[in-house]
Amino acid sequence: MKKVLIITLLAWVICFPAFGQSGEGLKVFISVDMEGITGVVTSKECSRSGKDYGFFRKIMTLEANAAVEGALAAGATEIWVRDAHGSARNILPDLFNKNAKLLRDWSGGPKGMMEGIDETFDAVIFIGYHAKAGTPDAIIEHTSSGTVTDMSINGISLPEAGYNALMAGHFNVPVVFVAGDKALCEQVKGLFGEVVTVAVKKGIGAAVLSLHPEVAQEKIRKGVEKALSNLNKYKPYKLSPPYTLVLKLKNERMVYNGAFYPGAKRTGDWELTYKSNDIMEIIKAFGWMRK
Secondary structure: OHHHHHHHHHHHHHHOOOOOOOOOOEEEEEEEOOOOOOOOOOHHHHOOOOOOHHHHHHHHHHHHHHHHHHHHHOOEEEEEEEEOOOOOOOOOOOOOOOOOEEEOOOOOOOOHHHOOOOOOOOEEEEEEEOOOOOOOOOOOOOEOOOOEEEEEEOOEEOOHHHHHHHHHHHOOOOEEEEEEEHHHHHHHHHHHOOOEEEEEEEEEOOEEEEOOHHHHHHHHHHHHHHHHOOHHHOOOOOOOOOEEEEEEEOOHHHHHHHOOOOOOEEEEOOEEEEEEOOHHHHHHHHHHHOO
């Protein structure tokens, strides 16, 4: 009887490789930004004051839905989607996939674009992400609010996808899929190693060459399903403590204000440094110092 039970359990594991850490099914966290959505080329298209915002807001919602559909196809039983752009109230609830949960607005806590992430998730997905500030041939490249010219931890210059992945890594959750422009996809491959990416557009200077929205959505759908079908391939993104944050800002007022954060030191022209053995303390300091 015991042999039969063991064989049955082994067969279940082989047949359902996507089920993850919780033992209750695959739980997926999806963080969605807007600048990296297909077709978007100017900041106004991502702003409520822009005349085309409504259109691209819909495309953002559909790309989020495509990721949800890919996760469901891979066996996901619980999916959280974090609206992570601007007001954090961009994804259209009435068009949003009913099989997922939508997290809107900012909590005021340090997790920001990763609000809700914890150790109960099995995988993280980034949709609509963009490259870091100063990246050549990247679309609306910036870091955080746009007041940052560079953010590095332990000497590694990071895009938003990088420090958000470190938050996921803090909870031992890997980033398995990223969609955005080509420059961003190249950056995350260099950081994470094993990760599935979909470039929905390519920057040519300040211009953009984009996929049709339906083509982009299908590639995202298939890419997410592929990424979640073999979670053993991916590792949480982590750096070794102690952590040293070096933050370069855009003007004197920001640097002067940031230096008042406990433990922060001015270390150069428009540059601040902060050290900690806790990556979440680094994230908290970054959030305060860049204001």
